[in-house]
Amino acid sequence: MRVANFNGGPGALPVEVLEEAARDMLDWNNTGMSIMENSHRTKEVMAMAEQAQADLRSLLGLDDSWAVIFCQGGASLQFAMIALNFAGPGGRCDYINTGLWSTKAYKEAQICGAKPRLAATSEEDDFTYIPDAFDFDPEAKYVYLTANNTVRGTQWKHFPPNPPAPLVADMSSEFLSRPLDLTHFGLIYAGAQKNVGPAGVTVVALKRELADKARLDVPSMLSYPIYIKNDSMYNTPPVWSIYVAGLTFKWLKNTIGGLAAIETLNRAKSEALYQAIDGSQGFYRGTARAASRSNMNVTFRLPSEDLEKKFKKEAQDEGMVGLGGHRSVGGLRASLYNAVNQEWVKKLIDFMAEFQRKNG
């Protein structure tokens, strides 16, 4: 029996996607093999990867001034690639620190020899909000931010309006969850395992004019220009992960109807859940400031850690999993990624009311 999956990542995938992947496992696209057994240089696999890219471009509205590539290594490898390609030794770059992942990105830039600098941070209030005032370095090569903070349950509503350099954003946990104005962005990326597909592929879209400025003294597998020049096939790409991501793009485009449609669904889910929290007379307590609340990761606490433990246990017994907060902060978290459906959220809200009635 399928459970209600509120995992923070890897997270839920559309059941239609899984069914198609299972159905075609022994004979994909009339090749007489699994897609994992096909050479990546066959016309069938190339067409699959091109279709995935075309669907992604269509969803995000990317014209040819953008390149789209598929990398490996997750956000953590992007932390290094961004600093190595666009800052380099001693290169200046601005970071906006909104939690664990931007902190890691900042530290990785230091490891890579760049000179990162904080343009803003919400650390003084335990990362409960998204800053709206920035001290930008006019010489920065880029401005880095994390669009949605999986751990803290905060999300940018309005990105910095006048950055001095291209915005570079980790969108892992909100990728393709809402339409975005990408005017000021130079690069966006997402580890697939939240909203897109299986862990093992990182989707990157970057402006070609930014890529043209990349340093060339970096390892080949960390060089954006090499990915672009080779259409992400400098070496064997993670074909299975691109394939499942492509099925998810297709589902989002054709079954759901695109980013505006999924945003409506996602808002309905998170608003219902926040309403349940706010209407609980303090039994459930959201951890993020209201104006910065994420539509993807709803973080909350109960009156005690014992009750939180009991909550997780009883929810699990009723088929709702992944409700524990990130190990670095504890508490509870319901991740409402694109493939989390309305019924699961309804079930969770009903459970919360019942749990409060019994334990409140």
Place this chain on the structure above:
Amino acid sequence: MRVANFNGGPGALPVEVLEEAARDMLDWNNTGMSIMENSHRTKEVMAMAEQAQADLRSLLGLDDSWAVIFCQGGASLQFAMIALNFAGPGGRCDYINTGLWSTKAYKEAQICGAKPRLAATSEEDDFTYIPDAFDFDPEAKYVYLTANNTVRGTQWKHFPPNPPAPLVADMSSEFLSRPLDLTHFGLIYAGAQKNVGPAGVTVVALKRELADKARLDVPSMLSYPIYIKNDSMYNTPPVWSIYVAGLTFKWLKNTIGGLAAIETLNRAKSEALYQAIDGSQGFYRGTARAASRSNMNVTFRLPSEDLEKKFKKEAQDEGMVGLGGHRSVGGLRASLYNAVNQEWVKKLIDFMAEFQRKNG
């Protein structure tokens, strides 16, 4: 209908592995989700990764002086990681050049600032053989080689007996195809997509004493010590690829019976095919010197490129795919990885005889 898959990589996977992966797609291990939707930090996924590692250790006979990790980025990322971790800026290291992949590894070491040096090469005879005389640098930090050359169809039968430093070997296209004496090795690795599983995971085994000497000024996702310390979960690992690799390890251990058993099967396949080539009175012509012939990739030519084209086309029509040589050299190649079964090879040999009868 399943075809006879002679792809050079990604290559054939055991059908039992694919069937199990398909069967468990919607509900893996009673979790109510696909394994792709499970958090990598759950006890179920951790147990899966541990089992995969245990089976691999058992197959290779690795004791605790070895660490086993799962990376991403394929062999090409290992090229950089090896040079960055073990040589560093200006660091001396020896390379034995036996073809395309060791050439790339050598060049990547240069890109990474190391000072690689050729201890031997077979380039002067078009990489048709494995060298057996070496000019080692006593100051080299490691000696790099490619165990099996997918492109040229050559394979090491006896590794250098007295290297001045630990051997570091790309085993991608022969990994787990035969028992190996790892006495002089410090690190072996394999991109999974030939003998092990789907593209997207690279299996690395390295001596802990070598890892302890690694430089620490490298990006986190390129640092062997970080992988070891975090048991390959510094960030979200490519769970699906590790899972399928684990199923393949299990198949190799339990269904086949281990490396000695698979070597017997692999030898039978390649010997039958080489016999067919050598017995064709020059119609089929092996490209590698006999003493260096690979048991994994059998490379051969026909009297003309037109005939080669015809051969590939007619083989494909009869359900045998992947017989084209690597795009850098042309010709024909039958890759006989672990999951390629005896019947397919028999079918190919029969086809070759018939093709010669008609066109010879």
